[in-house]
Amino acid sequence: MRTKFYLNGKKITKKALQERIGEERLKRLVQEAKETFLEDPLTQNDFYLGREGMLTIEFC
Numbered sequence: 001m002r003t004k005f006y007l008n009g010k011k012i013t014k015k016a017l018q019e020r021i022g023e024e025r026l027k028r029l030v031q032e033a034k035e036t037f038l039e040d041p042l043t044q045n046d047f048y049l050g051r052e053g054m055l056t057i058e059f060c
Contacts, residue, residue, distance in 0.1 A: 007049075007054070021055075
């Protein structure tokens with residue numbers, strides 16, 4: 001399963017995102033998104049990151 005990250009609607013790499021929000025927070029968000037995706041694959045996984053903006057995690 002591939003993971004794609006979008007910050008404010010623009011694609012961003014995992015490395016760049018990890019530098020912005022931290023490794024532990026990113027792991028927690030990906031785990032939460034994965035659980036939601038497995039329950040219902042049609043649900044869009046969005047997370048509000050405060051001043052960073054809106055993060056969307058997509059699985060392929």
